[in-house]
Amino acid sequence: xxxxxxxxxxSTIAFSNVDGPGNRFVVFLQGCNFxxxxxxxxxxIPGHAVEGDHAPLRMTVPELLTQIRRAAPFLSGITVSxxxxxxxxxxxxxxxxxxxxxxxxxxxxxxxxxNGACGPDTWAGLSPVMDGAMIDxxxxxxxxxxxxxxxPNDEVLASIxxxxxxxxxxEVRLLILAGVNNGTELVQHTAEWLAAVxxxxxxxxxxxxxxxxxxxxxxxxxxxxHELQAVATMLQAAxxxxxxxI
Amino acid sequence: xxxxVSGDNEFExxxxxxxxxxxxxxxxxxxxxxxxxTEMLPYxxxxxxxxxxxxxxxxxDMYEGNAPFTARYILPDYEKAIRQGLVHxxxxxxxxxxxxxxxxQIMYSQVPSVTTYPVYLGDLDKVLAxxxxxxxxxxxxxxxxxxxxxxxxxxxxxxxxxxxxxxHDSRITRSILRVERSLRQAVPNITLKxxxxxxxxxxxxxxxxxxxxxxxxxxxxxxxxxxxxxxQYAAVSCYNSLKIGGGAHTLVRVNxxxxxxxxTGSTDEFLATTLPHYVELTAELAEARVxxxxxxxxxxxxxxxxTEGLIDIDRFSAMFGIFGLAECVNLLMAYEHAGSxxxxxxxxxxxxxxxxxxxxxxxxVAQRPxxxxxGGNGFCYLHSQSGIDLDNDVTAGTRxxxxxxxxxxxxxxxxxxxHRFFASGISDIFHVDETAVRNPRAxxxxxxxxxxxxxxxxxFNLDGNEFVRITGYLVxxxxxxxxxxxxxxxxxxxxxxxGSENAxxxxxRAVKRIGCHERAPR
Ligand code: SF4
Numbered sequence: 096x097x098x099x100x101x102x103x104x105x106s107t108i109a110f111s112n113v114d115g116p117g118n119r120f121v122v123f124l125q126g127c128n129f130x131x132x133x134x135x136x137x138x139x140i141p142g143h144a145v146e147g148d149h150a151p152l153r154m155t156v157p158e159l160l161t162q163i164r165r166a167a168p169f170l171s172g173i174t175v176s177x178x179x180x181x182x183x184x185x186x187x188x189x190x191x192x193x194x195x196x197x198x199x200x201x202x203x204x205x206x207x208x209x210n211g212a213c214g215p216d217t218w219a220g221l222s223p224v225m226d227g228a229m230i231d232x233x234x235x236x237x238x239x240x241x242x243x244x245x246x247p248n249d250e251v252l253a254s255i256x257x258x259x260x261x262x263x264x265x266e267v268r269l270l271i272l273a274g275v276n277n278g279t280e281l282v283q284h285t286a287e288w289l290a291a292v293x294x295x296x297x298x299x300x301x302x303x304x305x306x307x308x309x310x311x312x313x314x315x316x317x318x319x320x321h322e323l324q325a326v327a328t329m330l331q332a333a334x335x336x337x338x339x340x341i
Numbered sequence: 342x343x344x345x346v347s348g349d350n351e352f353e354x355x356x357x358x359x360x361x362x363x364x365x366x367x368x369x370x371x372x373x374x375x376x377x378x379t380e381m382l383p384y385x386x387x388x389x390x391x392x393x394x395x396x397x398x399x400x401x402d403m404y405e406g407n408a409p410f411t412a413r414y415i416l417p418d419y420e421k422a423i424r425q426g427l428v429h430x431x432x433x434x435x436x437x438x439x440x441x442x443x444x445x446q447i448m449y450s451q452v453p454s455v456t457t458y459p460v461y462l463g464d465l466d467k468v469l470a471x472x473x474x475x476x477x478x479x480x481x482x483x484x485x486x487x488x489x490x491x492x493x494x495x496x497x498x499x500x501x502x503x504x505x506x507x508x509h510d511s512r513i514t515r516s517i518l519r520v521e522r523s524l525r526q527a528v529p530n531i532t533l534k535x536x537x538x539x540x541x542x543x544x545x546x547x548x549x550x551x552x553x554x555x556x557x558x559x560x561x562x563x564x565x566x567x568x569x570x571x572x573q574y575a576a577v578s579c580y581n582s583l584k585i586g587g588g589a590h591t592l593v594r595v596n597x598x599x600x601x602x603x604x605t606g607s608t609d610e611f612l613a614t615t616l617p618h619y620v621e622l623t624a625e626l627a628e629a630r631v632x633x634x635x636x637x638x639x640x641x642x643x644x645x646x647x648t649e650g651l652i653d654i655d656r657f658s659a660m661f662g663i664f665g666l667a668e669c670v671n672l673l674m675a676y677e678h679a680g681s682x683x684x685x686x687x688x689x690x691x692x693x694x695x696x697x698x699x700x701x702x703x704x705x706v707a708q709r710p711x712x713x714x715x716g717g718n719g720f721c722y723l724h725s726q727s728g729i730d731l732d733n734d735v736t737a738g739t740r741x742x743x744x745x746x747x748x749x750x751x752x753x754x755x756x757x758x759x760h761r762f763f764a765s766g767i768s769d770i771f772h773v774d775e776t777a778v779r780n781p782r783a784x785x786x787x788x789x790x791x792x793x794x795x796x797x798x799x800x801f802n803l804d805g806n807e808f809v810r811i812t813g814y815l816v817x818x819x820x821x822x823x824x825x826x827x828x829x830x831x832x833x834x835x836x837x838x839x840g841s842e843n844a845x846x847x848x849x850r851a852v853k854r855i856g857c858h859e860r861a862p863r
Contacts, residue, residue: 109750112783113776118790119783166750169790171782339779 099185104154105136105178109166115206115229115265117171120163122190125151127179129210130245131233133272133315135307136178156186156193164199172204172226181213184221191224206265210244211251218257227265228258229299234276235285243275252288259292266297271326273303273316282326286333294334300327301341352377372457379406385629385637391622399599400623402630403455403592403729409634411453411644413660416575417651418586419463422448423471429645438472438482442489449497452646458497460578462504462529464585466513473513482516487524494526501578502529508536508563510544518547522554531558532576534566537792542785549781549788553803559768560799562760562792569764579727580766580798587656587716589765591630594662594726595623597669597698598735608673608694612701620705627659627721628711635713658717660765661706662726663699667736670695686741686755696758699739703762722765740769749773753791760797771801778803 103125111121123136163173173194175187191205204226211230218228232251234240240248258264267289271277289296302318318326327340359365359373384407387395394400405413423441426434430451435441445463452459473482493502506514521531533548534540540563548558561576573585583589604615634640641647641654670685673694683691703723711721725738736742739759746752749771756769777784784801791799 109748110783110787112774112780117780117782118786166790168793169750169753169787171786341776341779 099189101153101155102159102183102186102190103151104159105151107159107162109162110169111174114174114176114208115172115227116204118169119206120166120170120173121208122159122173122175124175124178124180124183124186126182127177127210128182128212128246129179132243132311133270133303133308135304156189159190160193160197160200163194163203164197167200167203170203172206174206174208174229176208177210179210179212180207181209181217181221184213184217188221188224191221195224209254211254212246213250213254215253215257218254218261218263222261222263225263228263229266229268230255230258230264231268231270232285232289233270234281235288236276236281239276239281243272255289256292259296264293264296266299268299268301269326270301270303271318271323273318273322275315277318277322277326279329282329283333286330286336289330289336290334295337296334297337297339298330299339299341300330352381376404376406379408379410382408385633387625387629388622391625391629394619394622395626397599399596399603399619400626401594401596402626403594405455405591405630408638409455409591409630410638410640411455412588412590412634412640412652412657413455413592414460414577414581414583414589415452415454415646415652416461416577416583416585416588417448417452417459417463417646418573419445419448419468421586422649422651423468425649427645428649435472438469438477438485441469441472442485446489446492446496449493453644454501456499456501456578458499458502460501460503460581461575461585461588462493462502464505464575465517466506466509466511469513470511479512479516482512483519486513486516486520490520490524490526490529494524494528498528500527500530503532503575503577503579504529505532505534505575505577506558507534507544508540510541514544515547518551521551521557525555530579533558533560534563534576535560535788535792536563537789539563542782545785545788546781549784552784552801553778553781556802560788560792562797562799565761565792565795565797576766576798580768580800581660581724582764582766582797583658583722584656584716586651586653587658588652589660589722590634590657590713591627592660592662592724592726593623593627593630594664594724595619595702596665596735597663598665598672601669601672604673604676606676608677608697611673612697616698616701617705620702621709623661624706624709624711624721627661631659631711631713654713655715658714658765659711659721660724661721662724662738663702664726664732664738665735666695666698666725666739667742668734669698673698684745686745686747686752692755695739695755699759699762717764723763724765725759725763725767727768738767738769739763749787753787753794753796757791757794757796760795763797766798768798768800769796771799772804773801775804 105123105125107123108121111119114121175190180187187207194200194203194205205224206227206229207221207225208229211232230251232255233243234248237248255264255267269285289298300323302323303315304317305315308315323340327338330336330338355377356374359370359377362370365373395402423444424434426432427448430447432444432447435444449459449462454460506517535545551557559576559580561582566574566582570582570584574582575585576582581589600615600619601611604611635654646652647654667685670691674681674683674691685691685695706721706723709721710719714720727737739756741747741752741755747755752769752771760767773784788799
């Protein structure tokens with residue numbers, strides 16, 4: 096890890112109910128190793144335009160702790176998201192360690208929200224100070240994954256297995272792009288693969304939404320409620336997943 | 342204040358309009374005609390300055406009428422009633438659950454209030470506890486309470502009708518929440534008392550899930566309430582916390598926006614002269630009305646609840662309400678710093694000024710003795726008044742204007758410091774984004790945090806819910822639509838709401854995104 100004393104932070108929010116269990120303070124780190132066609136935060140990826148409002152900040156752990164302390168009475172925990180959180184794993188480690196060492200914050204759980212594209216050492220290093228991870232699986236099919244993100248998915252799949260083995264896998268998220276990754280066969284394979292890892296896994300099925308995404312031709316297609324439900328039904332048929340559709 | 346019946350015969354015109362109003366039910370007509378009739382009586386004696394402030398609505402008597410003949414909010418001691426029975430109503434103490442529910446239903450029909458419907462139905466988990474043991478299954482309990490619930494909604498169709506639960510968990514509490522979720526009625530309103538060290542998270546979560554469905558319950562900070570009232574207190578009507586076996590004689594309120602509009606000069610002068618002047622006029626109004634109720638109408642000498650010891654005048658006080666703090670602060674900021682656009686809820690200096698105004702009012706009210714107010718140790722209870730249907734262009738209580746609220750975290754930080762001053766209740770309504778439905782624990786976290794931060798009352802609406810809180814009470818959106826269509830509605834509070842909804846643009850209240858919506862699922 097390079098600089099672990101400061102992190103490049105895209106933004107923070109004091110209250111979130113969509114980034115892990117309970118109410119959470121979320122730190123969005125700047126920078127990502129994927130370049131997803133469906134990315135809603137393209138400004139967090141290097142090389143994409145950074146507008147005034149979004150200019151990332153170099154922040155120290157104590158600076159973040161000051162913000163977290165104000166919100167702490169209202170929180171179950173904190174979540175580091177992105178961009179890609181594990182790109183700044185050293186900083187994440189320093190932040191989580193500081194939270195665990197602070198008497199007024201030690202009750203907060205520390206979660207990572209990640210695209211899963213990092214090596215096993217990253218999770219091994221973070222595991223003593225983290226309490227859970229939410230991992231995006233953009234696609235089980237390597238080729239489609241490559242088209243969707245510009246990168247292969249072998250690290251993602253390994254991360255999901257490794258985190259489950261560590262008892263740290265909180266949730267796997269499937270982003271559904273209509274006509275791209277919701278084919279029946281593909282979804283069935285995905286369900287089988289996930290069930291082999293953990294048949295009681297928490298799975299969040301997320302419909303892609305145009306809002307905030309870079310324009311592109313041909314345009315990406317939002318799945319309708321029916322298509323999303325179809326994915327959920329196929330998953331549920333495969334195993335006793337704890338499924339949530341949004 | 343007395344109605345002029347000679348000139349254009351407004352009285353006759355209003356009486357006729359009432360009897361001929363096709364959208365009012367029979368009961369609603371009778372009640373409104375009675376209110377009209379008391380306007381024929383002279384107003385309690387007040388000074389010319391007080392009368393002037395009242396007629397300009399700088400201060401307000403909540404249109405309670407010229408001759409108060411019932412205390413505004415009455416909290417009968419139902420536990421005592423159940424133990425000793427009712428002489429006036431010839432009801433012996435009940436011995437079974439069915440008896441107890443019938444007993445209560447009969448008693449409710451005879452409890453007076455300014456709305457004519459009882460504003461307090463008891464701390465039902467405790468009142469019913471002696472009648473629920475292992476011989477009654479959960480299914481039987483749900484069944485009995487379900488019938489009782491339907492009766493309350495149909496016979497007491499007013500959303501100010503209120504009951505309390507907690508802070509301890511119980512089978513009755515859980516059953517009531519289940520019945521609430523299955524019936525989805527506007528009535529009764531409910532408060533859950535939360536004691537962080539006693540109330541389990543999963544009970545708060547059960548209550549949060551109930552709010553998602555029905556907009557109820559409201560949550561109160563039990564240790565803080567006990568500190569102000571002792572443990573025999575309840576939240577009634579829309580967020581008025583008062584003593585059980587007591588209540589409030591009256592509610593008067595001062596419109597801080599109107600006070601600020603009548604001020605020229607510095608903030609210091611406002612706090613030293615203008616504000617005390619109007620606080621005293623409000624107190625004068627309260628005293629005149631309390632004396633009229635107690636000394637002229639002899640309410641406490643004559644009503645059976647008092648003579649049977651189910652209420653005690655020594656557990657009553659008067660409520661001193663304030664509203665329009667937001668506009669008051671914004672005006673004072675502009676007077677003090679020409680051209681300042683600092684807004685309450687968005688600017689640290691404006692928020693600090695808001696606290697100074699509230700502290701000053703609290704100090705003045707705590708120095709103004711009030712007769713027959715032993716419940717408040719001889720003084721009024723301070724109340725952050727949540728508004729009525731006639732309020733236009735002024736924000737309820739100490740709230741941040743509708744649609745102008747900051748993020749929920751900042752909103753709580755602005756409001757929380759006020760809460761300790763308002764022993765008889767304060768409501769800041771938060772709107773929670775629908776994503777919370779999948780993560781109710783997040784709301785539990787926020788409720789716990791709010792109380793740890795010194796909030797007294799916490800209530801939230803779920804965005805997209807069929808139920809909408811207007812000023813403090815609940816209505817169904819479909820019922821509002823019926824009034825707008827001229828069809829009429831079954832609950833009397835719906836009519837207040839129809840006016841209020843228009844005046845407040847309440848449906849525009851900023852949705853508090855405890856999750857960040859714009860940011861995307863990745
Ligand atoms: S992994 Fe997330 S942040 Fe990175 S490019 Fe993909 S969608 Fe954007």
